[in-house]
Amino acid sequence: xKTIDIIGAGIAGLTMAIALEQKGFKxxxxxxxxxxxxxxxxxxxxxxxxxxxxxxxxxxxxxxxxNYISSLNITNTNLKALSKINLASFEHKFGVKNIAIHRxxxxxxxxNQLPSYSLKLNHKLEKITKTSNGHTLDFKTGKTIQSSTLxxxxxxNSIVRQxxxxxxxxxxxxxxxxxxxxxxxxxxxxxxxxxEAWGKSDRFGFVQIAKNKVYWYALKSYxxxxxxxxxxxxxxxxxxxxxxxxxxxxxxxxxxxxxADISDLNPNNHWYKENVCLIGDAAHAITxxxxxxxxxxxEDAYTLSECLTKYQKNIAFKEFQNLRLKKVLQxxxxxxxxxxxxxxxxxFLISLRxxxxxxxxxxxxxxxxxxxxxxxxx
Ligand SMILES: Cc1cc2nc3c(=O)[nH]c(=O)nc-3n(C[C@H](O)[C@H](O)[C@H](O)COP(=O)(O)OP(=O)(O)OC[C@H]3O[C@@H](n4cnc5c(N)ncnc54)[C@H](O)[C@@H]3O)c2cc1C
Numbered sequence: 001x002k003t004i005d006i007i008g009a010g011i012a013g014l015t016m017a018i019a020l021e022q023k024g025f026k027x028x029x030x031x032x033x034x035x036x037x038x039x040x041x042x043x044x045x046x047x048x049x050x051x052x053x054x055x056x057x058x059x060x061x062x063x064x065x066x067n068y069i070s071s072l073n074i075t076n077t078n079l080k081a082l083s084k085i086n087l088a089s090f091e092h093k094f095g096v097k098n099i100a101i102h103r104x105x106x107x108x109x110x111x112n113q114l115p116s117y118s119l120k121l122n123h124k125l126e127k128i129t130k131t132s133n134g135h136t137l138d139f140k141t142g143k144t145i146q147s148s149t150l151x152x153x154x155x156x157n158s159i160v161r162q163x164x165x166x167x168x169x170x171x172x173x174x175x176x177x178x179x180x181x182x183x184x185x186x187x188x189x190x191x192x193x194x195x196e197a198w199g200k201s202d203r204f205g206f207v208q209i210a211k212n213k214v215y216w217y218a219l220k221s222y223x224x225x226x227x228x229x230x231x232x233x234x235x236x237x238x239x240x241x242x243x244x245x246x247x248x249x250x251x252x253x254x255x256x257x258x259x260a261d262i263s264d265l266n267p268n269n270h271w272y273k274e275n276v277c278l279i280g281d282a283a284h285a286i287t288x289x290x291x292x293x294x295x296x297x298x299e300d301a302y303t304l305s306e307c308l309t310k311y312q313k314n315i316a317f318k319e320f321q322n323l324r325l326k327k328v329l330q331x332x333x334x335x336x337x338x339x340x341x342x343x344x345x346x347x348f349l350i351s352l353r354x355x356x357x358x359x360x361x362x363x364x365x366x367x368x369x370x371x372x373x374x375x376x377x378x
Pocket of ligand 1: 007008012013030042123124153154155177179260281287293
């Protein structure tokens with residue numbers, strides 16, 4: 001049986017290993033952390049990601065543990081809709097729903113799919129060196145392993161990308177994101193919707209991930225330095241937003257709010273080299289403005305597993321990039337622009353933006369989502 005090595009047990013690495021094991025490969029997934037600790041946040045698995053999980057046989061488990069979302073809404077600060085994307089037609093067309101779920105629960109579901117030999121925790125890759133028939137992997141523990149086929153799913157700051165590939169710039173969007181989950185009972189009308197309220201240089205999104213459990217995220221721009229923003233002031237930053245939003249913030253244990261800088265990878269087409277292929281954020285990190293980063297990583301995993309089943313690895317990697325590149329780079333670019341538009345600060349431009357969003361015909365939004373939800377190979 002052919003062994004394929006994977007660096008990183010995030011959503012990309014775990015999904016990659018599941019897809020490969022199902023196709024008869026043996027996998028070794030090397031993860032730097034000692035245990036997979038759940039981040040106190042949720043995630044939205046859009047229709048395209050759920051199609052992949054359906055093909056991998058885990059759709060039902062994810063649906064049972066999460067909450068379906070049938071409408072994606074952009075609103076003003078008072079939760080008045082500027083645009084509403086009804087997902088019913090996509091649910092019908094592709095046979096799956098968009099699911100909001102706690103990240104920790106998703107990670108557990110994915111790990112449960114793997115055979116016990118696959119996941120190798122406490123394996124931080126420090127050095128990768130080319131040999132005549134593959135690569136030598138040197139881990140922090142002093143262990144050394146030979147690898148003939150390597151998939152790097154080690155995220156935005158990928159050490160594999162840094163050591164083997166030409167430099168790709170990380171772009172900082174100058175936005176801070178706070179994420180949290182809270183025990184909160186949303187009014188019924190919001191229970192199967194994602195609502196993202198846009199204000200002035202900031203926005204707030206919330207979604208139910210299980211009964212009486214809400215995941216929320218709040219983003220705010222800074223001018224020069226992220227130290228301009230302080231989590232202790234979060235209630236003040238969103239004091240002009242709807243009382244529901246203020247209640248969600250107040251009900252959250254501050255100790256469990258996660259803070260992240262928003263960045264992506266400058267669009268590039270260097271995803272593979274000899275025996276090594278990058279997937280997920282390691283290849284094409286996307287700003288979270290379209291909720292597609294993990295979904296694209298999941299699509300990568302499935303497509304690459306199909307290519308490795310059909311072709312020798314060097315052809316498989318090339319074919320994988322051919323199949324995925326156009327869609328992914330369009331999303332990276334679009335998502336970056338949406339992040340800028342969402343954080344306008346000029347009142348005139350904000351008013352113009354909101355009018356344009358309201359006037360955008362549903363058919364245009366529908367066409368766009370159709371392209372996002374269509375998965376090659378499914
Ligand atoms: C605020 C926010 C909200 C988001 N919301 C959504 C959403 O709703 N839907 C969506 O689809 N996407 C969303 N995303 C994007 C999504 O989180 C990422 O695209 C996704 O997690 C990337 O998965 P990955 O496995 O490629 O990388 P990562 O999640 O970064 O995983 C990389 C793994 O590799 C390990 N690793 C790193 N270096 C090493 C090393 N040297 N040796 C061994 N292991 C290593 C890490 O510990 C980690 O486990 C969001 C992102 C942000 C910032």
